[in-house]
Structure formats: structure tokens, C-alpha cells
Amino acid sequence: MAVNWEDLRYILAVAQEGTIVAAARSLQVSPTTVSRRLRTLEETQGAKLFDKFKHGAILSEAGERVVSVAREVERMTDQLDAEIHGLDQRLVGPVRVSAVDFLLLAWMKDFGAFAARYPEVQLELASTMAVVNLTQREADVALRIARTAPEHLLGTRHAEVLYCVYGSVDLIEATGADAPYSAYPWLSWDLGVSRSTDTWIAENAAGASPVLRVGEMPVMCEAIEEGLGVTILPCIIGDANPRWRRIGDYFEGGLWVWVLTHPELRGSARIKAFTRTVRELIRRDKDLIEGRRPRPARAPELLERVPQEPPE
Numbered sequence: 001m002a003v004n005w006e007d008l009r010y011i012l013a014v015a016q017e018g019t020i021v022a023a024a025r026s027l028q029v030s031p032t033t034v035s036r037r038l039r040t041l042e043e044t045q046g047a048k049l050f051d052k053f054k055h056g057a058i059l060s061e062a063g064e065r066v067v068s069v070a071r072e073v074e075r076m077t078d079q080l081d082a083e084i085h086g087l088d089q090r091l092v093g094p095v096r097v098s099a100v101d102f103l104l105l106a107w108m109k110d111f112g113a114f115a116a117r118y119p120e121v122q123l124e125l126a127s128t129m130a131v132v133n134l135t136q137r138e139a140d141v142a143l144r145i146a147r148t149a150p151e152h153l154l155g156t157r158h159a160e161v162l163y164c165v166y167g168s169v170d171l172i173e174a175t176g177a178d179a180p181y182s183a184y185p186w187l188s189w190d191l192g193v194s195r196s197t198d199t200w201i202a203e204n205a206a207g208a209s210p211v212l213r214v215g216e217m218p219v220m221c222e223a224i225e226e227g228l229g230v231t232i233l234p235c236i237i238g239d240a241n242p243r244w245r246r247i248g249d250y251f252e253g254g255l256w257v258w259v260l261t262h263p264e265l266r267g268s269a270r271i272k273a274f275t276r277t278v279r280e281l282i283r284r285d286k287d288l289i290e291g292r293r294p295r296p297a298r299a300p301e302l303l304e305r306v307p308q309e310p311p312e
Contacts, residue, residue: 006037007037007038007040007041007044008041008066008069008070008073009027009070009074010023010027010034010037010038010041011037011038011041011049011063011066011067011070012067012070012071012074013026013027013034014034014038014050014057015057015059015063015067015070018057019057020034020035020038020057038050041066045062045066047060047062048060048062048063049062049063049066050063090120090269090270091118091120091121091269091270091273092120092121092270093120093121093122093270094121094122094123094124094140095121095122095123095124095140095141095270095271095274096124096126096139096140096141097123097124097125097126097139097140097141097142097143097274098126098139098141098142098143099125099126099127099142099143099144100127100143100144100145101127101216101217101218102217102233102234102236102237103143103145103236103257104125104127105217105218105221105237106236106237106240106285107278107281110277110281111123111125114273114274114277118270118273121270121273121274123274126139140261140262140265140268140271141259141260141261141271141274141275141278142155142258142259142260142261143257143258143259143260143278144257144258144260145161145255145256145257145258146255146256146258147254147255147256149258149260155258155259155260155261156258156259157256157257157258158256158257158258158259158279158282158283158286159256159257159282159285159286159289159290160254160255160256160289160290161234161235161236161255161256161257161289161290162234162235162289162290162291163232163233163234163235164232164233164235164238164239164246164247164248164249164291165181165230165231165232165233165246165247165248166224166230166231166232166233166238166244166245166246166247167184167224167227167229167230167231167244167245167247168224168225168226168227168243168244168245169243169244169245170227171184171185171227171229171230172230172245172247174227180205181201181204181205181208181247181248182205182206182207182208184205184208184229184230184247185211185212185228185229185230186201186205186208186209186210186211186229186230186231187210187211187212187213187214187220187223187224187228187229187230187231188201188210188212188213188231189213189214189215189220190213190214190215191213192215193215196232197210197231197232198210200232210229211228211229212228212229217237220233221237221241224244225241225243225244230247234289235288235289235290235291235293236285236288236289239288239291239293240288257282257289259275259278259279259282261275
């Protein structure tokens with residue numbers, strides 16, 4: 001009897017996740033459903049696919065072969081989906097974007113202007129620190145902050161991201177512009193989000209400890225605005241606010257803005273329109289990203305300069 005691709009998805013999930021419960025969670029079904037699918041596949045193939053489950057799913061020799069085929073089918077399916085999507089020349093449909101929160105925060109008005117210019121393109125913006133899988137179409141475009149980018153993705157690094165310590169003008173004046181870092185109240189991230197700020201405080205502000213922890217960039221910005229403390233921010237956020245000021249000369253280099261997409265999507269008109277706009281945004285704000293503090297241009301002025309059908 002022919003193998004059902006849906007059944008292959010279930011054995012592949014168990015092999016990747018290690019347990020039936022974890023596989024069920026990733027597939028968003030019940031563990032009973034996963035078990036039933038596996039039994040059906042074993043009956044169809046007339047072979048035992050797993051040797052044991054007690055301490056994690058251990059594939060049998062037959063199971064290894066089935067999983068190998070399942071991975072190839074998944075790869076071919078993903079490739080076909082990307083190719084079909086990439087053939088779309090209309091400025092119609094969704095563009096799924098994954099980006100770090102501070103880029104979404106810095107460019108939200110610009111993305112709104114893009115949506116107004118292309119009303120039949122639906123932007124789906126996801127703020128995440130996780131590395132999305134563009135091959136499996138978890139996103140169409142990734143705006144990543146990293147030292148390097150995966151070789152199998154299409155993209156270029158555009159600007160180095162620099163950071164500095166920022167606080168409100170009122171807080172800095174009240175504390176003293178020449179005061180040491182340890183004299184300031186500090187804001188930091190939930191430990192589940194990042195520990196880098198805590199590490200830097202321990203090394204550069206002896207005796208200081210965070211007075212407030214937050215999990216999202218907009219909340220962090222509001223805390224700075226209210227004068228609750230100082231923290232490390234990317235310059236594109238910190239220098240864009242005239243009510244904030246830098247403290248000291250701390251910078252972190254070696255991280256770059258990457259605009260990435262799957263090679264098969266290069267022919268999609270809506271993907272090209274969006275990535276072209278993002279490249280314009282980076283060019284416009286490059287000095288701000290790299291800590292040289294210009295005032296950003298207004299979104300409509302930017303988009304008037306972006307050609308709708310650029311030469312290839």
C-alpha cells in the first residue's frame with residue numbers, strides 16, 4: 001500500500017522532537033493522534049519503525065529509512081512551494097517578515113507607508129529573537145542582526161549595529177552628567193530574554209544592579225522615557241529620541257543588519273518591493289544605525305524615491 005504523506009509527517013516529527021508528546025506539541029495535535037498515525041504507518045509498511053519509546057524515540061533500521069525518505073519529501077515540498085510562490089509577479093498577497101523588535105519599532109511608520117503604497121500586499125510582522133526557518137517558509141523575509149548569515153539564504157549585510165548607554169535628559173541631569181555608571185539606576189531585560197546587559201553592568205558599573213526588568217523593547221523605551229533608569233540600546237533607537245542622551249562612549253561592534261530571503265523567492269514582485277524598501281530604509285538610517293546620530297527622514301519622502309518597478 002502506498003505511503004500517505006500525512007503519516008510521514010508524524011514519524012518525521014517524532015524523529016526530530018525525540019518523543020511522542022513533543023511531536024504532538026509541534027504538530028498541534030494530541031499524543032493519541034500521533035500514536036495512531038504511527039501504528040497506521042507501521043501496519044502499512046509491515047515493519048516496526050521504533051525500537052523503544054521509554055527514554056526517547058529510537059528508530060529501527062526500517063524507521064531510519066522511512067525518516068530519510070520523509071526528509072527528502074519535505075525538502076522537495078518546501079522547494080516546490082517556494083518556487084511557485086516565487087513565480088508570483090503580482091503585488092498582491094502576504095509578505096511574512098521576521099525581525100528583531102527594535103527594527104520594527106524604528107521603522108513601523110515606514111512599514112505603514114509601504115502598506116498604504118501597496119494596499120493589496122498584506123504585511124505580517126513578527127518580532128522575534130529566534131532564528132526563523134526561511135526554507136520551511138516560517139517567514140518570507142528575515143531582518144536579522146548577526147555576525148554572519150546562512151549561506152543557503154539570499155541576502156546581504158548592510159550596516160553595522162552599534163550600541164550605547166542611554167537615559168532621559170532629566171535623569172542624567174539629576175544624577176550628574178559626569179557621574180559613574182554605578183550612580184545610575186539600571187534597567188535590564190528579563191533573564192529569559194537576554195543576560196548581556198546584566199553581564200555588562202557587572203563589568204562596568206560596580207555595585208549596581210537592575211531596579212527593573214522588562215521583556216519587550218517598547219516597555220523598555222517607556223521606562224527610559226519615565227526616567228526610571230538607564231540601559232544599553234541600539235543607537236537607532238536611542239539617538240532618535242531627542243529627550244534621551246548617551247552616557248559614556250560604550251559601543252558594541254561586529255553585528256550587522258542582514259536582509260535575508262529564500263533564493264526561490266527572488267522572482268516574487270511583492271518580496272522584491274518589500275526588500276527594496278528595507279534597503280532604502282537602511283541606506284537612509286545607516287548613520288543612525290552606526291551611531292552617528294542624524295535625524296531620520298519622513299516615511300512619505302522615502303517612499304516617493306522608491307521606484308515601483310526598478311531595473312534588474
